[in-house]
Amino acid sequence: MALGAKVGGTWKMPNRVSVKVSGTWRGVQQIYARVGGVWRPIWSTVQTMRKGSVWGSNSYVAKQSDHVECYAYNPSTGGGEAAVVTSTPVDLTNVTNVVFDFALEGSSHIQSDGIFIASTDQMGGGGTYNARTYRGSLTTRTTISLSVSNLSGSYYLRAHASNNSGVATWKCVRLYRILLDNKEIWNASVGGSYS
Numbered sequence: 001m002a003l004g005a006k007v008g009g010t011w012k013m014p015n016r017v018s019v020k021v022s023g024t025w026r027g028v029q030q031i032y033a034r035v036g037g038v039w040r041p042i043w044s045t046v047q048t049m050r051k052g053s054v055w056g057s058n059s060y061v062a063k064q065s066d067h068v069e070c071y072a073y074n075p076s077t078g079g080g081e082a083a084v085v086t087s088t089p090v091d092l093t094n095v096t097n098v099v100f101d102f103a104l105e106g107s108s109h110i111q112s113d114g115i116f117i118a119s120t121d122q123m124g125g126g127g128t129y130n131a132r133t134y135r136g137s138l139t140t141r142t143t144i145s146l147s148v149s150n151l152s153g154s155y156y157l158r159a160h161a162s163n164n165s166g167v168a169t170w171k172c173v174r175l176y177r178i179l180l181d182n183k184e185i186w187n188a189s190v191g192g193s194y195s
Contacts, residue, residue, distance in 0.1 A: 047178075047186045048087045049194050052158055053125050056080020058170075059161075066176060066189040067103075072112065072161040073170035080163040084175055085122055087195060089154035090185065092118060097145040100159055101177035109137045112171035115160040116146050122156045130155060141176065 018025045049068060051061040056074030059082040063069075072080035092098070104114040113136045117129040126132075133146045148155075161173040178186040187193060 047090065048192065049084050049175075049186060049188075050087050052083030052085035052160070053123050054082045056082070056163065059163075063188070063194040064174075067174040068159075068188050068194055070159060070161040070173040070175070071170065072163040072172070074163070075167055078163065078167040078169060080170075081126060081160055082173075083126075083158050083160040084194075085158040086156050086178075086186070089120075089122075089156050090118075090180070091154050092148045092180070093152045095151075095180045096147070096149045097181055098148055098157060099143050099145050099179040099182065100175065101141070101143050101179070102159065103141045103174040103176075104135055104137070104139050104171070105174070106138055106163075106171040107169050111169045112136070112161075112163040114144075114171065114173040115158075115162050116144055117158040117160065118146060118148050118151060118155040119158060120155060122158075124158070126160045126162045141174075 018027055054061060056072055056079055057076055058073045059071060059080040061070050061082050061084055068084045070082040070084055072082045074080040098118060100116045102114060106112055113134045115126040115132060115134045118131040119129045121128045131146055131148050131151060133144060135144055157178055159173050159175045161171045163169050163171050176188050177184055
């Protein structure tokens with residue numbers, strides 16, 4: 001991913017970006033940022049979310065001002081799922097917990113869930129995961145921790161609203177933030193957080 005700048009409403013790619021080092025201008029090869037004590041390419045440190053798997057005739061994913069809404073409902077069959085997923089994998093090496101800041105709404109405490117996943121599969125459903133936790137009971141804004149201490153390497157992070165039965169049953173996950181061991185890596189209220 002290349003570094004760009006918005007000029008007059010249009011994204012432009014810079015030519016010959018330079019930085020002054022010890023009084024001498026040098027061409028920039030790659031830009032790095034220090035994250036958790038490790039130097040990483042800058043493009044890998046900025047996290048955005050996108051629509052994941054969605055099924056069910058009335059299921060959808062929508063960006064709101066301070067959260068992303070995943071709504072699962074199918075009035076014909078009663079099944080449905082809607083997910084939001086990180087656009088790039090997240091390095092979970094030496095991370096103990098992924099914390100999802102969310103609210104869970106729905107027509108029932110049973111028959112459907114909010115599912116939170118770390119997976120090598122970006123577009124998988126709620127049953128495809130390397131680590132998973134879930135909540136069935138409706139709740140106002142809260143957090144849930146996904147244990148990832150046994151994982152190493154890069155994984156996609158997903159939040160799913162899942163409705164698994166009942167034509168009158170629906171579930172909605174409102175995702176506000178994602179944290180790695182209480183360090184925020186994504187916030188829905190930040191511009192450009194969802195594409």
